[in-house]
Amino acid sequence: xxxxxxxxxxxxxxxxxxxxxxxxxxxxxxxxxxxxxxxxxxxxxxxxxxxxxxxxxxxxxxxxxxxxxxxxxxxxxxxxxxxxxxxxxxxxxxxxxxxxxxxxxxxxxxxxxxxxxxxxxxxxxxxxxxxxxxxxxxxxxxxxxxxxxxxxxxxxxxxxxxxxxxxxxxxxxxxxxxxxxxxxxxxxxxxxxxxxxxxxxxxxxxxxxxxxxxxxxxxxxxxxxxxxxxxxxxxxxxxxxxxxxxxxxxxxxxxxxxxxxxxxxxxxxxxxxxxxxxxxxxxxxxxxxxxxxxxxxxxxxxxxxxxxxxxxxxxxxxxxxxxxxx
Amino acid sequence: xxxxxxxxxxxxxxxxxxxxxxxxxxxxxxxxxxxxxxxxxxxxxxxxxxxxxxxxxxxxxxxxxxxxxxxxxxxxxxxxxxxxxxxxxxxxxxxxxxxxxxxxxxxxxxxxxxxxxxxxxxxxxxxxxxxxxxxxxxxxxxxxxxxxxxxxxxxxxxxxxxxxxxxxxxxxxxxxxxxxxxxxxxxxxxxxxxxxxxxxxxxxxxxxxxxxxxxx
Ligand code: SF4
Numbered sequence: 001x002x003x004x005x006x007x008x009x010x011x012x013x014x015x016x017x018x019x020x021x022x023x024x025x026x027x028x029x030x031x032x033x034x035x036x037x038x039x040x041x042x043x044x045x046x047x048x049x050x051x052x053x054x055x056x057x058x059x060x061x062x063x064x065x066x067x068x069x070x071x072x073x074x075x076x077x078x079x080x081x082x083x084x085x086x087x088x089x090x091x092x093x094x095x096x097x098x099x100x101x102x103x104x105x106x107x108x109x110x111x112x113x114x115x116x117x118x119x120x121x122x123x124x125x126x127x128x129x130x131x132x133x134x135x136x137x138x139x140x141x142x143x144x145x146x147x148x149x150x151x152x153x154x155x156x157x158x159x160x161x162x163x164x165x166x167x168x169x170x171x172x173x174x175x176x177x178x179x180x181x182x183x184x185x186x187x188x189x190x191x192x193x194x195x196x197x198x199x200x201x202x203x204x205x206x207x208x209x210x211x212x213x214x215x216x217x218x219x220x221x222x223x224x225x226x227x228x229x230x231x232x233x234x235x236x237x238x239x240x241x242x243x244x245x246x247x248x249x250x251x252x253x254x255x256x257x258x259x260x261x262x263x264x265x266x267x268x269x270x271x272x273x274x275x276x277x278x279x280x281x282x283x284x285x286x287x288x289x290x291x292x293x294x295x296x297x298x299x300x301x302x303x304x305x306x307x308x309x310x311x312x313x314x315x316x317x318x319x320x321x322x323x324x325x326x
Numbered sequence: 327x328x329x330x331x332x333x334x335x336x337x338x339x340x341x342x343x344x345x346x347x348x349x350x351x352x353x354x355x356x357x358x359x360x361x362x363x364x365x366x367x368x369x370x371x372x373x374x375x376x377x378x379x380x381x382x383x384x385x386x387x388x389x390x391x392x393x394x395x396x397x398x399x400x401x402x403x404x405x406x407x408x409x410x411x412x413x414x415x416x417x418x419x420x421x422x423x424x425x426x427x428x429x430x431x432x433x434x435x436x437x438x439x440x441x442x443x444x445x446x447x448x449x450x451x452x453x454x455x456x457x458x459x460x461x462x463x464x465x466x467x468x469x470x471x472x473x474x475x476x477x478x479x480x481x482x483x484x485x486x487x488x489x490x491x492x493x494x495x496x497x498x499x500x501x502x503x504x505x506x507x508x509x510x511x512x513x514x515x516x517x518x519x520x521x522x523x524x525x526x527x528x529x530x531x532x533x534x535x536x537x538x539x540x541x542x
Contacts, residue, residue, distance in 0.1 A: 278500035
């Protein structure tokens, strides 16, 4: 199922260090949506960012695209390097909106959205969407560019004149993917691209994303669907209460020896093909995080040591991981 | 026993999405109905729960034919169903705090609402969440509230239409666990509609494919 994970030949496409996002609420309190996230993503690599809804993973994606609401503040860095092209070194978190709009979104970071039908303008055909995007991103126009763009995502030419609501879920997803690929961005960011799709369509969609990643792009797949992640990811990052609690090789995570962090293990074991047993309790409120390890109230291994936040060391953030692994 | 007999239904009489389908849920049984999205299985689920009037055919509850649909269904029949849909945001009034949402069926039927805290606890919602409105909670938390609402009148049958399609693995396992605990204790039957074979086969006593139902 999972492709072999050899070290990828490509250079680093994205390097995130100490990314924090917090929202200031009306009452002056703060919600820490993302805390101290660090990871690298290389060309040819697919990193799946998984976790329960509300864990902060979509906020992380919005931060990379500069699409956070006005009450958000961001710290850390997220450097986009364009392996090989010499255009690298742009910190997405420091870039202003003009640079993000003109140079980043669509051109250097392609977004495959959660709900393709909602993402497309209802009154315009797929052809008109593609035409506009091709013109804006490549400076060329005309039917050839549109046809090539559609072809890249296997969007059928005879459906180009349809409106979004006339497309099946699968074709709407392909239309959105085609748009994301136009600018030939080195980083593809897919935020829950398979929500609400049937299993076979989920598989087809993620397989296509993997194919588009090829060996010169990097794919950040944000999903709550562990089966989809297991199918295409090279590495997995697990987020809990705004922090990365484990980041590891996908083959080791989904196969043997399995996840190391107690939460990651619980999440994987909840699958109906495994134990089908939930992680007890609810995730904490991001606005009222417990002191220390945020998973402690739900963790059967919690001890006094867990009253301090565990550092992410050798891919896992847990005070008792050696125990947890035994 | 819940019987669907030769049901034809849809939104356009000339092109029904359900044609001549029969399906039985025996007492206490959990039946999974598996099919791709858009196939008509949700329409069938709505017919089964007396929420959609079929063009032809019958729904029979413990030997009694359904005597009406939606608000025209006799109260005793209507309230013997608890229904949970795929998208909690579409089936929850955005103005209602979760406690009110859970209490809706109790109020509508003139029953005391003091069962709400216990219902909330059953689905794993903590007390601090009950005062929040839908936009202040996650999809998973809202779906928990919708399940509590479905259980409020202690239905004889539960109809779950893609109840967990938007949810993560842990919340899915938790909600299925709540449904099964209720069924063990009450003997209620279940019709679970979905597109995830692994999930339905793990959850239900038997799983029927949409294609088998419609070709029979
Ligand atoms: S640090 Fe402690 S509470 Fe947190 S996951 Fe590890 S054992 Fe559990």
